[in-house]
Amino acid sequence: MRKPIIAGNWKMHKTSSETKEFILELLNNFSELENVEVVICPPFTSLETAANLLKGSNIKLGAQNVHYEKSGAFTGEVAPDMLKDLGVDYCIIGHSERRQYFGETDETVNKKVKAVLEVGIIPIMCVGETLSERENGETESVCKTQVTEGLKGLTAEEIKKVVIAYEPVWAIGTGKSATKEDADETIGYIRKVVEEIAGKEVADAIRIQYGGSVKPENITSYMEMPQIDGALVGGASLQVKSFLEIAKF
Numbered sequence: 001m002r003k004p005i006i007a008g009n010w011k012m013h014k015t016s017s018e019t020k021e022f023i024l025e026l027l028n029n030f031s032e033l034e035n036v037e038v039v040i041c042p043p044f045t046s047l048e049t050a051a052n053l054l055k056g057s058n059i060k061l062g063a064q065n066v067h068y069e070k071s072g073a074f075t076g077e078v079a080p081d082m083l084k085d086l087g088v089d090y091c092i093i094g095h096s097e098r099r100q101y102f103g104e105t106d107e108t109v110n111k112k113v114k115a116v117l118e119v120g121i122i123p124i125m126c127v128g129e130t131l132s133e134r135e136n137g138e139t140e141s142v143c144k145t146q147v148t149e150g151l152k153g154l155t156a157e158e159i160k161k162v163v164i165a166y167e168p169v170w171a172i173g174t175g176k177s178a179t180k181e182d183a184d185e186t187i188g189y190i191r192k193v194v195e196e197i198a199g200k201e202v203a204d205a206i207r208i209q210y211g212g213s214v215k216p217e218n219i220t221s222y223m224e225m226p227q228i229d230g231a232l233v234g235g236a237s238l239q240v241k242s243f244l245e246i247a248k249f
């Protein structure tokens with residue numbers, strides 16, 4: 001049985017003080033949810049504050065990006081060990097905004113996935129098609145390439161640990177969410193791709209989330225689908241109330 005994972009990607013929102021306020025409110029209202037893993041992914045500048053406040057709770061901490069080298073002359077970058085040392089459990093890798101605005105490629109995604117696994121951080125590897133790719137009927141081929149290249153060179157045991165987030169780019173921050181059937185079908189396809197790469201046991205175990213305009217109003221419909229193991233939530237993760245409603249789907 002795959003444990004669902006609800007992760008909040010705050011993107012470039014909230015100062016360290018705002019993070020503190022959010023987490024204190026979250027902890028006050030958070031009754032331990034046993035059947036779901038809850039993760040918040042604040043900006044780098046808030047990770048330490050978040051780590052200290054979340055200590056002892058079962059809410060996990062995620063980063064939004066990482067560099068694949070261990071250290072060196074990479075001004076402005078953050079290494080896997082630096083995240084691990086702060087108590088980071090997860091790291092979003094290859095979000096479409098990073099692919100679109102910061103030159104992230106399948107190759108860098110692959111290097112980053114390997115680099116975080118090496119220090120014991122679980123990657124949340126994002127894949128998904130753009131609107132024009134969807135309109136050209138390329139959803140499956142785009143996802144297949146991104147998944148195959150992103151997981152290249154990993155052992156089956158390593159692949160099993162990875163979380164994949166299927167985020168159709170046209171659904172991100174637009175209010176236009178994929179239908180539950182479409183999301184489930186593409187996630188089922190991604191699972192087949194994983195099976196081709198690493199076998200059925202891994203494909204059955206790997207968690208694959210949906211992301212793109214997930215809200216309290218639509219989370220239940222996604223979570224009732226057999227292939228969908230959770231959500232990567234952007235906008236609706238910025239308020240405690242809506243994030244909790246989603247986590248309690």
Ligand SMILES: O=C[C@H](O)COP(=O)(O)O
Pocket residue numbers: 009095167171172173174175211212213214232233234235236
């Ligand atoms: O990482 C989260 C996704 O980009 C979804 O963002 P959104 O929920 O604001 O559409």
